[in-house]
Amino acid sequence: MEHSIRPTAEGVMEAVVLIMALLFLAFVGLGVYVTVKAVGAARRGVDRTITQARRTVEDTTLRAKSYGQPGIGGELAQLRLALRTSMRATQVALTAGVASDASLSESLALFERLSDYGHQLDDELRRLERDPDKVRAAEHVPELRERTEQVVQSADSLRWAARDRARKFADEDLTSLNEQIRMESGALRHWAAVEPDADQPQATGSTTGEPARTWGDAVDGTGAGSRTGEGPQAITGRDPNRQVGHPWQKTARPESTT
Secondary structure (H helix, E strand, O other): OHHHHHHHHHHHHHHHHHHHHHHHHHHHHHHHHHHHHHHHHHHHHHHHHHHHHHHHHHHHHHHHHHHHOOOHHHHHHHHHHHHHHHHHHHHHHHHHHHOOOHHHHHHHHHHHHHHHHHHHHHHHHHHHHHOOOHHHHHHHHHHHHHHHHHHHHHHHHHHHHHHHHHHHHHHHHHHHHHHHHHHHHHHHOOOOOOOOOOOOOOOOOOOOOOOOOOOOOOOOOOOHHHHHOOOOOOOOOOOOOOOOOOOOOOOOOOOOOO
16 A cells, blocks of 8 residues: 555645746746847947947037038038938937827838938948048049038938928817807807797796795704695694694504494
8 A cells, every 4th residue: 555655745845846947947038038028128229329429429529520520521411411410300209200190101111212322321420521632532522522412411301291281280280279169168168048939838847847945944854835836834833623634554443432
């Protein structure tokens, strides 16, 4: 008997150990997954911060060169600054607008194609800005200026079209809201009294068909004044000869004299 029970106990212990091991591995795997996600999010945050800082430094440098550096270098810096400013503003406007207006998705797709071309143009302007041969660089400036103006004009066109569309929808919503408010205000001011018909008796009391209770009605729970239609009763002493009964009480039978 003991030999048959022993393997069963050992099997239960093995099952418990296996379950505990699986739970441990599950917790370890979950911890690793959460750690990887947290590290990835932190890394992306650091990358965004570094990119933003690098962009700010570069924009500040270009702004300083465009105002303080004469010649080809200053002109190329102005072109790069105008290109970057227009592209960034258009990207922000379209990305924010597509969340509330799905029809801007096509405009955003067009801007992405324009953005690829703009990045190539910015790289050309950067290389030409660092080129030591300023004479040959000056020969390419008119062509690059024309291309930059075309890209900036296209980006501005998309941005202002999206803003005009959003403003149009906002104006239409405001006009509709003002019309609804005007109608509601007129309905609230429509308090003209309706003249009663002389041929019909004026109804008194509540709208439910029962007489309205006044302050002179009885408040003892019987509600006799409101049910019988009588006016308010004067508060007097109780008449001993008058038997006050209730409709649910039976009439007392006279005692038999026989």
